[in-house]
Amino acid sequence: xxxxxxxxxxxxxxxxxxxxxxxxxxxxxxCGIGPLEFRDVERLTVRIGAQVKGFEPExxxxxxxxxxxxxxxxxxxxxxxxxVAQSGLTFHGEMADRSGVVLGTSGGGLTTQDENYRAVYxxxxxxxxxxxxxxxxxxxxxxxVSMEFNLRGPSFTVATACASSNHAMGQxxxxxxxxxxxxxxxxxxxxxxxxxxxxxxxxxxVMSRDACRPFSATRNGMVQGEGAGVFVFEDYDHARARGAxxxxxxxxxxxxxxxxDIVMPSKQGAARAISGALRxxxxxxxxxxxxxxxxxxxxxxxxxxxxxxxxxxxxxxDDLMISSTKSMHxxxxxxxxxxxxxxxxxxxxxxxxxxxxxxxxPDPECALDVVPNEAREREVDVVLSNAFAFGGLNAVLAxxxx
Amino acid sequence: xxxKDKVIEIVAEQAMLEPSDITMESxxxxxxxxxxxxxxxIFAIEEAFDISVPFNANAPEESDFxxxxxxxxxxxxxxxxxxxxx
Numbered sequence: 131x132x133x134x135x136x137x138x139x140x141x142x143x144x145x146x147x148x149x150x151x152x153x154x155x156x157x158x159x160x161c162g163i164g165p166l167e168f169r170d171v172e173r174l175t176v177r178i179g180a181q182v183k184g185f186e187p188e189x190x191x192x193x194x195x196x197x198x199x200x201x202x203x204x205x206x207x208x209x210x211x212x213x214v215a216q217s218g219l220t221f222h223g224e225m226a227d228r229s230g231v232v233l234g235t236s237g238g239g240l241t242t243q244d245e246n247y248r249a250v251y252x253x254x255x256x257x258x259x260x261x262x263x264x265x266x267x268x269x270x271x272x273x274x275v276s277m278e279f280n281l282r283g284p285s286f287t288v289a290t291a292c293a294s295s296n297h298a299m300g301q302x303x304x305x306x307x308x309x310x311x312x313x314x315x316x317x318x319x320x321x322x323x324x325x326x327x328x329x330x331x332x333x334x335x336v337m338s339r340d341a342c343r344p345f346s347a348t349r350n351g352m353v354q355g356e357g358a359g360v361f362v363f364e365d366y367d368h369a370r371a372r373g374a375x376x377x378x379x380x381x382x383x384x385x386x387x388x389x390x391d392i393v394m395p396s397k398q399g400a401a402r403a404i405s406g407a408l409r410x411x412x413x414x415x416x417x418x419x420x421x422x423x424x425x426x427x428x429x430x431x432x433x434x435x436x437x438x439x440x441x442x443x444x445x446x447x448d449d450l451m452i453s454s455t456k457s458m459h460x461x462x463x464x465x466x467x468x469x470x471x472x473x474x475x476x477x478x479x480x481x482x483x484x485x486x487x488x489x490x491x492p493d494p495e496c497a498l499d500v501v502p503n504e505a506r507e508r509e510v511d512v513v514l515s516n517a518f519a520f521g522g523l524n525a526v527l528a529x530x531x532x
Numbered sequence: 533x534x535x536k537d538k539v540i541e542i543v544a545e546q547a548m549l550e551p552s553d554i555t556m557e558s559x560x561x562x563x564x565x566x567x568x569x570x571x572x573x574i575f576a577i578e579e580a581f582d583i584s585v586p587f588n589a590n591a592p593e594e595s596d597f598x599x600x601x602x603x604x605x606x607x608x609x610x611x612x613x614x615x616x617x618x
Contacts, residue, residue, distance in 0.1 A: 194548070197572065257578055260571040 133366035134306045135532060136377040136475070137219070137313075140212025142205050143357030143459045143469050144180035148212055152469070153476045155458065156484035157505045162459050163342060163353050170325040176337040179323050180355030180460025198261050199274065200239035201321035205358035205465075206271035207278065210315055214279055217362040218374060219313055221280045228311050230283035231272045232301045233360075234294025234318030236464030237327060238287075239266030244326040271319055275360075283311055292424070293385075294318050294464035295359065296517035296525035299471070300383035302363045303527070312365050317468035319358035328354065334393075336428050342461075344425035344454035344486050345432050345500040347493035352426040355460020359468025366532075378478050381512070381528045382411025388522025395431055395518050400424075400438035403524035407514060408442075411528035416446050418528075419510030420477045422470045423500075424518045425454020425486065426461055433495040435516065440498070451508065453486040453501040467517040467525070474513045478531045481509045535613070536606050538580055543602060546573040556603040567592075570599065577605075583612045 141148065144162030145155035155162065162180040171177055187196060187204050199207065221229055242265045249255040264270060269287040276285045284305065288298040295318025302316035322328070331337055331354060338351035369376055384406025388399030408415055424435055432454075440447045455473045462469055473484040482505050489502035515527045533541070536556075544551040547563040554563065560570050567589060574585050585608075587595045597612075598604035 192548075193545075194569075257575070257584075260575045261568075 132307050132309055134303050134363055134380045135366045135369050136361050136380065137364045137369050137374045138213035138215070138217030138362030139377060139472065139475065140209035140216070141357065141359045141469055141472060142182060142185065142208045143359070143462065144182055144355055145459050147185065147208070149472060152472055156455055156473055156476060157482050159485045159487045159504055160458060161487055162355065166323060166328065168324055173325070174328055174332060176328055176332050176339055178339065178353055179328070180353065181323050182357055197259070198265055200242045200265045200270060202235055202237070202239060202319045203271040203274055205321060205356070206233060206319040206360060207274060209317065209319070209358040209360035210275045210278070213315065213360045213362050217364065219362060219364070225312060226280045226282045228283050229281045229313040230311060231275045231281050231285040231315045232288060232298045233272045233275070233316065234288045234290070234296070234298035234464045234468065235268055235271065235320055236289055236291050236294050237320060237322045238268035239270060240322050240327050241324045242266040244324040247326070275315055279315065281315060289464065290523045290525070291519035291521055292461065292463055292466060293517035293519035293523050293525040296467035296515065296527055297385060297523070299361070299363070299467065299527060300385060300525055303380045303383050306363055306365050312368050314363045315360060316363055317358065317360035318465035320463045320465040321356050322463060323354060323356045338427060341488050342427040342457045343488035343490060344423065344427040344457050345436070345493060345496040346489045347491040349427045349429065349432060352428055352456070353460045355456070355462045357459070357462055357469060358465050359471060361468070361471065376532050377475050378529050379532045381413060381530050382407045382409070383525070383527050384410050385523070385525045388524070390522055393520050395434040396522060397434050397437045397441065399522055399524050400435055400516070400518050401441045403526040404438060404442045404514065404516065407526040407528045413512050413528065415443050417512045418443070418450055418514055419508065420474070420483055420513045421450060421452040422473050422513065422515045423452050423454040424516045425456055427454070427456060431518065433493070435518065436496040436498055447498060451483050451499050451501050451506065453484055455484050457487040467515055471515055471527070474515050474529050477510050477513050478529060481507055483508055483510070535609055539577065539602060539606050539609060542573055542576045542580060546576070554602060556601065556606070558602045559600060577609060581609060581613055583609070583616050585612065
């Protein structure tokens with residue numbers, strides 16, 4: 131089996147438009163959540179979110195590209211360009227054939243759907259732009275990445291709601307580990323912050339109207355974010371032979387299904403995914419120093435996740451740190467695990483643990499060290515990233531410093 | 533703006549050229565408009581003139597709309613305007 135390392139990272143999200151500015155915001159515990167700005171927002175009851183501000187697509191993409199790139203594709207390409215540039219890889223010949231793209235998204239081109247449904251239903255138009263379909267399809271982002279970088283191996287999109295990007299990165303990991311591929315562009319993207327996107331979530335009544343406060347007794351729901359996180363996963367021997375800078379090693383991955391309820395999380399399903407990732411990584415649980423939590427800030431998730439962590443780690447649960455960076459960048463749904471992986475890399479490489487901000491009051495049902503409000507300096511060797519989706523689909527990655 | 537000037541403007545934008553680079557004899561291929569670009573240009577024409585253009589990208593030659601040059605496109609649009617707006 132091959133070892134798998136990360137040799138490039140890129141992002142755009144509410145905290146920053148590259149990795150350095152995002153990690154700086156995480157270190158400072160800065161909040162990217164604010165008033166939403168888009169058409170018809172006044173008809174929503176939930177009017178906050180972690181929106182990407184100050185981003186002008188016209189300055190990055192030409193008119194023809196913009197006619198084909200939904201916002202989720204734009205985010206993906208920006209992050210992918212950063213990641214590939216950092217890796218220093220180019221894709222020709224056999225290398226191109228042995229490299230691909232696996233990305234997570236939940237809504238795909240939801241903004242394109244929203245705009246065009248509005249045009250035909252509300253405005254009564256009978257004609258839509260010819261590229262509506264290639265723009266809104268969930269695999270558009272993965273396809274455009276494959277075209278931009280000449281990645282001719284396996285490429286596809288994974289849609290498992292809030293676990294999409296962890297499932298995607300898990301696939302990329304396994305494809306390299308098995309020897310099937312040399313390098314994979316992977317991560318995820320989401321751009322659901324439009325009227326229809328938020329209105330649908332409003333209906334579930336799990337959204338906070340004021341803040342995302344994971345693990346705090348005062349938490350009152352999740353807050354949506356948008357953006358992308360994209361990474362280059364690469365065969366360790368290949369990366370080493372070319373002298374690439376290695377940002378971390380992906381040690382293990384596990385996925386489980388609750389097989390129970392379409393929205394309520396299960397402690398057993400989450401615990402099986404966490405312990406499965408440790409088993410796959412072949413590391414003792416006592417080596418885990420930090421967990422980037424799913425930590426949505428809903429009543430149900432945070433207590434269930436805390437109980438699952440306590441179950442898996444036993445007494446070591448009191449020694450490890452667990453934080454939810456969703457308190458800062460919001461919940462990026464299908465792209466969330468990818469942006470959260472940046473907090474994991476920061477923990478491994480810089481020894482800085484991103485905080486859970488907005489934390490006000492301990493909850494006895496979340497009695498873990500959640501790194502409240504301020505980042506902490508601490509060397510860690512092994513970290514986990516949790517993602518637990520609606521539909522009971524769980525995906526956990528284990529990473530280490532190399 | 534007359535039909536000819538508007539069509540040249542739309543075609544030029546699609547081809548990422550200046551309108552002065554487009555002649556009545558220009559063909560989609562000669563100015564680098566591929567099949568996807570052609571579909572987008574026809575959408576822009578429908579929007580600009582508020583007409584419906586009978587064009588099937590699967591079988592362009594069977595469509596009742598001749599796209600072989602700017603001249604035939606202009607003539608086709610003038611006919612459609614006369615039919616659909618009369």
